[in-house]
Amino acid sequence: MDQDLKSKKLVHYTNAAIKGTIKYGFAALAETLGTIQAKKVMDYGCGTGRSTKFIKELGAEVIGVDIRSDMIAAAKKQYPDIAFRLIENARTPFPSATFDLAISTFVQLEMASINEMELAAKEIFRILKIGGEFLILTVNPESWGNTYQSFSSDLPKVFTRQSGQKINVNMITEMGEIKFQDYYWEIENYLKPLKNAGFQIEEIQKITAEKDPPPFLIIKALKY
DSSP: OOHHHHHHHHHHHHTOOSOTTHHHHHHHHHHHHOOOTTOEEEEETOTTSHHHHHHHHTTOEEEEEESOHHHHHHHHHHOTTSEEEEOBTTBOSSOTTOEEEEEEESOGGGOSOHHHHHHHHHHHHHHEEEEEEEEEEEEOGGGTTOBOSSEEEEOOSSOOOOTTOEEEEEEEETTEEEEEEEEOOOHHHHHHHHHHHTOEEEEEEEEOOSSSSOOEEEEEEEOO
């Protein structure tokens, strides 16, 4: 795929409206977060700001961060009243113990290795206060290969359920169909980087939507 076209498609993907199947994941995220007014929240892997805006509307003081400068530029343009910052060399531009909470929505499944997930987890652990929570909203590995209202996925011809395999995803948005690839990770692949970073796993939820199997997971981790 042409790199410029690929970049535009990815920007559109992160900017898709929170409706259809996706709304179930974000509704569960809001319920798990509970009351967050006056809390300071980092949205790690914010893309073009969809999830950051969602958190702001829940009443939190939120800052979005991402590794891609084009995503950050698009987010700043769309939401000039929200702060966005660039992640450089796996580091965010904040002192340690700055945030009460951190979230990531559909970010880890775009990471190509366990090491990449661990670097992100360690940075999030650093910027959280003691007692701070990190919530991950991601795809339930059991759901790959199924069709939902908002997206479907095509398994590789030779699918061994080996961690790190690429999955073809088709997403239906108000801008039309978007095709991209994510990585297949088992639940334990999400948990190990968190544990290695120092987090304690508090909860793992499977989030149901319009059909089974549940398409999403929420993983809640705590910094003691």
